[in-house]
Amino acid sequence: xxxxxxxxxxxxxxxxxxxxxxxxxxxxxxxxxxxxxxxxxxxxxxxxxxxxxxxxxxxxxxxxxxxxxxxxxxxxxxxxxxxxxxxxxxxxxxxxxxxxxxxxxxxxxxxxxxxxxxxxxxxxxxxxxxxxxxxxxxxxxxxxxxxxxxxxxxxxxxxxxxxxxxxxxxxxxxxxxxxxxxxxxxxxxxxxxxxxxxxxxxxxxxxxxxxxxxxxxxxxxxxxxxxxxxxxxxxxxxxxxxxxxxxxxxxxxxxxxxxxxxxxxxxxxxxxxxxxxxxxxxxxxxxxxxxxxxxxxxxxxxxxxxxxxxxxxxxxxxxxxxxxxxxxxxxxxxxxxxxxxxxxxxxxxxxxxxxxxxxxxxxxx
Amino acid sequence: xxxxxxxxxxxxxxxxxxxxxxxxxxxxxxxxxxxxxxxxxxxxxxxxxxxxxxxxxxxxxxxxxxxxxxxxxxxxxxxxxxxxxxxxxxxxxxxxxxxxxxxxxxxxxxxxxxxxxxxxxxxxxxxxxxxxxxxxxxxxxxxxxxxxxxxxxxxxxxxxxxxxxxxxxxxxxxxxxxxxxxxxxxxxxxxxxxxxxxxxxxxxxxxxxxxxxxxxxxxxxxxxxxxxxxxxxxxxxxxxxxxxxxxxxxxxxxxxxxxxxxxxxxxxxxxxxxxxxxxxxxxxxxxxxxxxxxxxxxxxxxxxxxxxxxxxxxxxxxxxxxxxxxxxxxxxxxxxxxxxxxxxxxxxxxxxxxxxxxxxxxxxx
Numbered sequence: 001x002x003x004x005x006x007x008x009x010x011x012x013x014x015x016x017x018x019x020x021x022x023x024x025x026x027x028x029x030x031x032x033x034x035x036x037x038x039x040x041x042x043x044x045x046x047x048x049x050x051x052x053x054x055x056x057x058x059x060x061x062x063x064x065x066x067x068x069x070x071x072x073x074x075x076x077x078x079x080x081x082x083x084x085x086x087x088x089x090x091x092x093x094x095x096x097x098x099x100x101x102x103x104x105x106x107x108x109x110x111x112x113x114x115x116x117x118x119x120x121x122x123x124x125x126x127x128x129x130x131x132x133x134x135x136x137x138x139x140x141x142x143x144x145x146x147x148x149x150x151x152x153x154x155x156x157x158x159x160x161x162x163x164x165x166x167x168x169x170x171x172x173x174x175x176x177x178x179x180x181x182x183x184x185x186x187x188x189x190x191x192x193x194x195x196x197x198x199x200x201x202x203x204x205x206x207x208x209x210x211x212x213x214x215x216x217x218x219x220x221x222x223x224x225x226x227x228x229x230x231x232x233x234x235x236x237x238x239x240x241x242x243x244x245x246x247x248x249x250x251x252x253x254x255x256x257x258x259x260x261x262x263x264x265x266x267x268x269x270x271x272x273x274x275x276x277x278x279x280x281x282x283x284x285x286x287x288x289x290x291x292x293x294x295x296x297x298x299x300x301x302x303x304x305x306x307x308x309x310x311x312x313x314x315x316x317x318x319x320x321x322x323x324x325x326x327x328x329x330x331x332x333x334x335x336x337x338x339x340x341x342x343x344x345x346x347x348x349x350x351x352x353x354x355x356x357x358x359x360x361x362x363x364x365x
Numbered sequence: 366x367x368x369x370x371x372x373x374x375x376x377x378x379x380x381x382x383x384x385x386x387x388x389x390x391x392x393x394x395x396x397x398x399x400x401x402x403x404x405x406x407x408x409x410x411x412x413x414x415x416x417x418x419x420x421x422x423x424x425x426x427x428x429x430x431x432x433x434x435x436x437x438x439x440x441x442x443x444x445x446x447x448x449x450x451x452x453x454x455x456x457x458x459x460x461x462x463x464x465x466x467x468x469x470x471x472x473x474x475x476x477x478x479x480x481x482x483x484x485x486x487x488x489x490x491x492x493x494x495x496x497x498x499x500x501x502x503x504x505x506x507x508x509x510x511x512x513x514x515x516x517x518x519x520x521x522x523x524x525x526x527x528x529x530x531x532x533x534x535x536x537x538x539x540x541x542x543x544x545x546x547x548x549x550x551x552x553x554x555x556x557x558x559x560x561x562x563x564x565x566x567x568x569x570x571x572x573x574x575x576x577x578x579x580x581x582x583x584x585x586x587x588x589x590x591x592x593x594x595x596x597x598x599x600x601x602x603x604x605x606x607x608x609x610x611x612x613x614x615x616x617x618x619x620x621x622x623x624x625x626x627x628x629x630x631x632x633x634x635x636x637x638x639x640x641x642x643x644x645x646x647x648x649x650x651x652x653x654x655x656x657x658x659x660x661x662x663x664x665x666x667x668x669x670x671x672x673x674x675x676x677x678x679x680x681x682x683x684x685x686x687x688x689x690x691x692x693x694x695x696x697x698x699x700x701x702x703x704x705x706x707x708x709x710x711x712x713x714x715x716x717x718x719x720x721x722x723x724x725x726x727x728x729x730x
Contacts, residue, residue, distance in 0.1 A: 191571065198621065224648070252570060263604055312671075316675070325692060
């Protein structure tokens with residue numbers, strides 16, 4: 001069967017910021033033939049060198065210039081703190097026809113800046129994928145597959161540009177979800193940034209009393225787990241979204257005050273508790289985390305004995321180290337297991353191994 | 366070797382409320398010969414019948430009366446909501462010399478009531494042990510072993526009474542920790558009741574927007590896990606401690622507002638984030654949960670490959686079902702695994718099995 005070679009979606013693609021996400025996007029473009037040429041642009045010569053050596057990009061560039069004029073697609077993939085300066089650096093050199101997008105975790109600020117800079121074909125984007133380990137050496141096209149990828153057009157984003165980026169996202173194997181930039185920022189504020197602040201606040205409450213930390217366990221550990229994230233990354237993330245986060249925090253505080261009031265109205269509190277349980281129990285079990293997740297592999301486990309033993313034993317004997325493990329919703333007809341592995345290689349190997357044993361798996365490998 | 370038979374600590378012991386904790390305490394008294402006779406007192410005839418049949422108690426009583434006068438030890442072990450009425454019911458019949466204690470999760474209210482009722486030798490207590498499954502059929506002396514057991518004497522609690530209860534707790538195999546009732550209630554408010562309210566508030570924030578629940582994962586799931594607890598039990602628990610909980614909520618809100626302010630001062634926020642990580646990372650890993658834990662077994666895992674596979678496989682083949690599993694602080698020199706099992710029997714069997722394989726275990730079996 002002759003495989004029909006599709007015309008690439010884009011001519012020259014420039015990935016500005018060749019880290020984990022930028023690098024993965026570049027690999028996706030190259031492996032799926034979505035661009036005729038992929039140029040890497042980065043402040044770090046080492047990153048560029050490594051990206052070239054790994055075959056992530058075709059060419060390296062270290063300073064902006066006329067060469068940018070021929071870019072058909074430009075992806076801003078620097079860390080969130082460096083995004084606006086990067087936009088200002090590149091904007092003067094871009095062709096008015098270039099499709100431009102970004103991958104930052106906050107959308108309103110970059111959208112406003114691009115509008116101010118007159119970059120017309122800009123589509124704010126946010127692929128909800130990631131890893132505890134950054135860097136181009138951990139990049140993989142598979143990282144973006146099955147990721148929810150938010151596209152956040154403003155009211156002036158041309159629909160043709162939105163359409164081009166949407167197609168790109170789909171062809172990379174991700175799932176586009178379209179919503180306004182404000183809605184996106186409020187969303188990530190609520191489900192990612194606010195939980196981080198709450199977690200931090202809780203840890204601070206036990207920091208000065210040893211009795212508290214001695215006795216805290218179980219539920220308290222659950223609620224403070226995200227406070228263990230990298231402080232600098234976490235700080236940059238929430239500061240960039242401070243407006244939406246302040247608003248989300250206000251709403252959260254109002255909820256708390258309301259619940260504190262119901263302490264005098266036990267029936268109302270029971271209703272709230274019942275509602276909360278219902279909502280929590282209905283959260284879908286297999287989702288991408290907005291916070292840096294590990295390399296996860298999810299395995300469907302049939303309702304037969306010793307599934308956990310069989311699976312972990314098989315991986316252990318193959319030298320695949322399991323960092324953490326979560327039993328997901330054990331039901332009568334079977335359940336699922338989430339395995340946190342160390343590298344993308346492990347995810348690939350583990351997936352192959354388990355599928356050979358007849359298991360259904362789902363992951364980034 | 367002749368085993369020296371110790372004189373029992375107490376004469377007649379009355380367990381008022383023969384549920385999981387009361388029943389476990391009764392079993393501990395009987396199995397360790399700590400009381401000459403154990404009488405069960407309960408509103409439910411079925412509970413009494415079952416307790417008698419299971420050998421948890423020697424005798425049943427359903428109504429208060431003169432028989433209470435001979436009680437040397439009286440333990441109030443009814444659900445937290447029924448504790449004060451129970452105290453009022455029994456108080457008129459107690460001998461002034463009787464040592465009285467309770468096992469409720471909140472201490473100030475029962476301490477105040479007992480003082481009002483003139484029960485002099487009352488020592489407020491709170492064994493931090495439990496299970497998702499209540500009822501005397503799940504009771505076991507082992508449930509209380511290694512539990513942290515708070516004793517919360519007031520300023521008028523006689524030191525002789527405190528000493529007697531402290532000895533009781535130690536002889537039951539638990540670890541007494543002494544602090545004032547107010548301190549105890551503030552503590553459980555901070556590390557148990559407030560996290561519950563925060564968890565509930567977070568779930569309410571995503572309940573009305575499907576996009577949020579679609580995208581919430583990982584960290585958000587961690588922070589809302591305790592909202593899945595039994596609504597009625599959770600409600601009763603927090604309502605009983607409402608004063609301390611309101612205070613803890615106010616402090617939490619102040620922390621949140623402070624953190625929201627630092628969004629304009631990124632260096633301060635970085636310091637807070639770094640502090641939070643340090644505190645969270647230093648939480649001890651093997652602790653009892655104040656929220657209903659499962660039947661846990663903790664296994665120390667040496668730094669050798671495939672420990673997870675070996676352990677889970679061994680248990681699986683022995684028919685021990687693992688409900689959930691948590692990898693605790695993997696360090697270079699080895700780590701630990703927390704296994705959530707289904708019954709106390711399983712904990713006992715699993716412990717024996719794994720110790721035979723050379724593992725160190727720690728649990729209630």
